[in-house]
Amino acid sequence: MTHTVAEIAHALGLEAAGDDSLEIDGVAEPADAGPRQLAMAMKPEYAEKLGQGRARAAMLWDGADWQGMALDAAILAPRPRYALSALSAMMDPGQGYTAGIHPMSSIDETAKLGRNVSVGPFSVIGPGVVIGDDSVIGPQVLVGQDTRIGEGALLHAGAKIGARCTIGARFIGHFNCVVGNDGFSFVTPEASGVEKARESLGDQGEAKGQPWARIASLGGVTIGDEVEVGAAAAIDRGTVRDTRIGNGTKIDNQVQVGHNTVVGEHTLLCGQVGIAGSVTIGDFVVLAGQVGVSDNIRIGDNVICGGSTIVLSSIPAGRVMLGYPAMKMDQHLEVYKALRRLPRMARDVAELRKAVSKPGSND
Known part of the structure; x- marks a missing residue:
């Protein structure tokens, strides 16, 4: 080259x-x-x-x-x-995936592959799958039933796409990423200790153990154009409606996107970000490494969360956040500086108490 x-x-x-x-x-x-x-x-x-x-x-x-x-x-x-x-x-010399359909791949007779699609060894393309022109399906890839993938896709070795997902053009799925696995959704016959603790923010009262019943994920995952999903990242399918990822969004390695979550366009989710279920994230958002987002909250457009921020409540558009719990970055830095001064302040208070408590100190 x-x-x-x-x-x-x-x-x-x-x-x-x-x-x-x-x-x-x-x-x-x-x-x-x-x-x-x-x-x-x-x-x-x-x-x-x-x-x-x-x-x-x-x-x-x-x-x-x-x-x-x-x-x-x-x-x-x-x-x-x-x-x-x-x-x-x-x-970039690429990964060396060969052209054509490898004889050791398995492609269902009802699947439709576009022009110049290559499929590597030990890959499985399920029934009703549609894959767009010029796509590269590496070795040991699974594309599940009735999934549609747009043109120019690149699925690296070990990528797994579940059933009934819809993925746009020029998608990149890195090694061992998973799109469309079931959401982590379970329920108990009566209100669980977790539900009671959330309501009381303290003692859950008289607690009893209950078995968890699984809620199946009936929705899929819908992904826009120009999206990239990193190695060992996972995007859960929705419970009833689809989990959605907008155009141009880039997802780093080992990121978890929970069921029913909606991520906007051109958003960055950096390594080890964890997003719980039913979160709504706007456009042009950046969540730095190891950011955690609680369920059922909204993050507005153009928000930036620094590394290891824990988001427990909704964030309006344009905010720059940091810390646990998340707060405006300048406020967090002020609190952090005050926290570092606490030992010295405690020593000063102790000295003052000694001085005040000495006999005759008021003379």
């Missing part, structure tokens, strides 16, 4: 400087880059390490003095990290 500097710059819509006929085989960090690799020196602090490598060309920021860095060529980008998105796609 070889490109000239000129070809790369043209593909990215950027300016090439210097000897743009140089051939590039890949990309590397500045200190590790060889003469046929494009060094990712996207910030001045990264460019300082160019001398440790052997790069002849680099991706740099607008206005960078590439000649002063002893380079033969450069690609200059107003926002280099954004340019890296298209560049990485150009340079």
